Amino acid sequence: MLYDSELVRASNFETFSPDHIRTYQESGFILVKSLFSTDEVARLKAYAQQTITPQDVIVKGDKTGNETKLRMWNRPEDDLYGMFSRNERIVDNTELLFGEPVYVYSAKMILKNAREGGAWEWHQDYGYWYNYGCLMPSMNSCTIAIDRATRENGCLQVLRGSHKMGRINHDRINEQYVIDLERVELAQKRFELEHIDMQPGDALFFDGNILHRSDSNQSEHNRWSFIVSYNTVSNVPYKKVREYGNYEPLLKVPRQAIMEFDLVS
Numbered sequence: 001m002l003y004d005s006e007l008v009r010a011s012n013f014e015t016f017s018p019d020h021i022r023t024y025q026e027s028g029f030i031l032v033k034s035l036f037s038t039d040e041v042a043r044l045k046a047y048a049q050q051t052i053t054p055q056d057v058i059v060k061g062d063k064t065g066n067e068t069k070l071r072m073w074n075r076p077e078d079d080l081y082g083m084f085s086r087n088e089r090i091v092d093n094t095e096l097l098f099g100e101p102v103y104v105y106s107a108k109m110i111l112k113n114a115r116e117g118g119a120w121e122w123h124q125d126y127g128y129w130y131n132y133g134c135l136m137p138s139m140n141s142c143t144i145a146i147d148r149a150t151r152e153n154g155c156l157q158v159l160r161g162s163h164k165m166g167r168i169n170h171d172r173i174n175e176q177y178v179i180d181l182e183r184v185e186l187a188q189k190r191f192e193l194e195h196i197d198m199q200p201g202d203a204l205f206f207d208g209n210i211l212h213r214s215d216s217n218q219s220e221h222n223r224w225s226f227i228v229s230y231n232t233v234s235n236v237p238y239k240k241v242r243e244y245g246n247y248e249p250l251l252k253v254p255r256q257a258i259m260e261f262d263l264v265s
């Protein structure tokens, strides 16, 4: 169960308070209930169903052969996805967490479909990003639930406070980064495991160094989510390793941009 301080419930929530920021720094995450309305996420889901084609999708298999489909973006665009990733509701709050300006590092839609969506093994996002020329771990992600996320459909799991360990080695083995298993085992004994149950529109902000994973989706219910990762502007990669993550100024959009976005033209 999440602690009360890790849940932001206020219906009129605007920005994180100093207490919220302290919680995020202590736990490595904070969950904002209904940061987006059910109408807004329904719009995103319908848009994804219309715009994501099989050619756009990357398939990520887990070790038992289950597959998660991903659609990734290298930069925020002028589309409905961009109205979320550039939305002041996320961006202003992420800047408050870091106390400095950020830009969109990457974004992805995770299509973890019923009965086939694969598991993600324990990892830290900064475990990868470190290798992509990011000197500092001043990076994080915000995952927005599009479908309800539960234990049954493979919701995100975190080890509370594990970001304080700092970066752990991830070794590249074939196509995957595999985290130092000895340390993960010890971390599981020391830090509490949390399953993050989310309703559509809830948003979880989580630290780039927090240990996280998710189970495969063996249920009858899809679990789709949209994850945007942010980097601080002071931490622009010192070398270009990937097509994503390279700096471009973030053109923030107002909170109402999602519903006002013209889907027709």
Ligand SMILES: O=C(O)CCC(=O)C(=O)O
Residues within 6 Å of the ligand: 110, 112, 120, 125, 154, 155, 156, 212, 213, 214, 225, 227
């Ligand atoms: O949402 C999930 O199932 C896992 C996503 C994840 O671990 C990641 O994007 O780094």
